[in-house]
Amino acid sequence: MTASREEFEARLRQIGADRYHDKHPFHHMLHGGECSPAQVRAWVINRFYYQASIPMKDAAFMSRVDDPALRRAWRSRIEDHDGHGENEGGIERWLRLADAVGLDRDYVASKAGVLPATKFAVDAYVRFVREKPLLEAVAASLTELFAPKIHADRIKGLLANYDFADDRSMSYFKRRRTSNGFSRSRIISSACAGLITRCCGAGNRCRWTTCWIFPTSSSARPVIPARPLTRFWNGRADRATSPQQS
Amino acid sequence: MTASREEFEARLRQIGADRYHDKHPFHHMLHGGECSPAQVRAWVINRFYYQASIPMKDAAFMSRVDDPALRRAWRSRIEDHDGHGENEGGIERWLRLADAVGLDRDYVASKAGVLPATKFAVDAYVRFVREKPLLEAVAASLTELFAPKIHADRIKGLLANYDFADDRSMSYFKRRRTSNGFSRSRIISSACAGLITRCCGAGNRCRWTTCWIFPTSSSARPVIPARPLTRFWNGRADRATSPQQS
Numbered sequence: 001m002t003a004s005r006e007e008f009e010a011r012l013r014q015i016g017a018d019r020y021h022d023k024h025p026f027h028h029m030l031h032g033g034e035c036s037p038a039q040v041r042a043w044v045i046n047r048f049y050y051q052a053s054i055p056m057k058d059a060a061f062m063s064r065v066d067d068p069a070l071r072r073a074w075r076s077r078i079e080d081h082d083g084h085g086e087n088e089g090g091i092e093r094w095l096r097l098a099d100a101v102g103l104d105r106d107y108v109a110s111k112a113g114v115l116p117a118t119k120f121a122v123d124a125y126v127r128f129v130r131e132k133p134l135l136e137a138v139a140a141s142l143t144e145l146f147a148p149k150i151h152a153d154r155i156k157g158l159l160a161n162y163d164f165a166d167d168r169s170m171s172y173f174k175r176r177r178t179s180n181g182f183s184r185s186r187i188i189s190s191a192c193a194g195l196i197t198r199c200c201g202a203g204n205r206c207r208w209t210t211c212w213i214f215p216t217s218s219s220a221r222p223v224i225p226a227r228p229l230t231r232f233w234n235g236r237a238d239r240a241t242s243p244q245q246s
Numbered sequence: 247m248t249a250s251r252e253e254f255e256a257r258l259r260q261i262g263a264d265r266y267h268d269k270h271p272f273h274h275m276l277h278g279g280e281c282s283p284a285q286v287r288a289w290v291i292n293r294f295y296y297q298a299s300i301p302m303k304d305a306a307f308m309s310r311v312d313d314p315a316l317r318r319a320w321r322s323r324i325e326d327h328d329g330h331g332e333n334e335g336g337i338e339r340w341l342r343l344a345d346a347v348g349l350d351r352d353y354v355a356s357k358a359g360v361l362p363a364t365k366f367a368v369d370a371y372v373r374f375v376r377e378k379p380l381l382e383a384v385a386a387s388l389t390e391l392f393a394p395k396i397h398a399d400r401i402k403g404l405l406a407n408y409d410f411a412d413d414r415s416m417s418y419f420k421r422r423r424t425s426n427g428f429s430r431s432r433i434i435s436s437a438c439a440g441l442i443t444r445c446c447g448a449g450n451r452c453r454w455t456t457c458w459i460f461p462t463s464s465s466a467r468p469v470i471p472a473r474p475l476t477r478f479w480n481g482r483a484d485r486a487t488s489p490q491q492s
Contacts, residue, residue, distance in 0.1 A: 052312065052314075055317060056309050059309035059317070060305070060306075060309035061305075062301070062309075062324070063309055063376065066298065066302065068298075068337050071305070072329060075324065075328070078317070079321075082317050083314070083318060084318075091314050
């Protein structure tokens, strides 16, 4: 049994609608102003590990692609995070957020405060893209289709509820909201048309949707189980806070 | 026993002077106008496999680097080959050379005519950079320091000796001769200063110089042992030649 291309795309979009990590209770807490300063810092410290690993994940993908056109399209993902020309890049913008919430940016960049569970989840994602069949690696990376909405929600929620939120500290999310993720995903989908057509067969559809579920699922994102870890995080985040801002 | 930085650099440069692949008899034949059309085509077909694999090698390296500054410096290598903005990239320029020597560019790009020995050598280089310690992967990639000279020799020799050589078909070598390989290597050397300092110890020096020898050595380059393979290559290259140009 074979799905049409439209049915297949609708099925993928439904997975995002059902399972993308904007559903996680932590994000509702964060955007609703219910996180303590220490919880926000914990999120900034841990989310940085994801942020910093993404260009390595995308380079791992490119290292397996023998089509220069697909590599060129994919390279813009690395430029988004590492910077290019006048664009300082997402990693630098994330460190501005670290400054704003009272963390020492060198401490954040050192990744010394990252939880083992965060490392486990992020490293598993990078390894997935490095080792799985190319089709699955593409699928696992196209969840940026859903990112603009969560970034818009985040900007709105943080600006409304936290003193640290301003144009400078929100620059990461503002850039991601307006970045070319959607059009790029279309280009990449087009470059992968052969792969997508092949995967419309029932067996491959299962594989594609499974690997689509992987990164959209909250369990594979460095979302902090914030409530039970508050005490633990207070300790870690306190240690990392600049004295004048704590 | 520890070498000074200057002694260490001098030792590295000596390896290039002694062993870089411009010493290979094939290159003397090629630059001296002694290659038959079929031998030139065989070189173009096989060297393309190296050309096409280099961005994958460089992406494999970047996928292991957690320093955004080093990744940014390294990314320009991929841009040189895959293209960026107005720069069409080395892969496209190599295919112009394929056109000029009477090959079907789709055949060259398909890699169907590449010899097993070429694949073996190039794949070994990519695997080396993918799997070896990062220090060795850096060292294995810095032989572009020596590339401007062989490209200058090649432009001069091909223009003097072959009808196919003109500005358009030589664009790959012209770009490589003037590309930023040298200054980039200095940036990367600087970014790797810690690695280089560490490897000035005798044990690591051996390891560094060993992996420097690997890609400079002609045995690890897709240089065709042209004389014994002429008959074989005539067959392959004939099959790949556009009828109107054979």
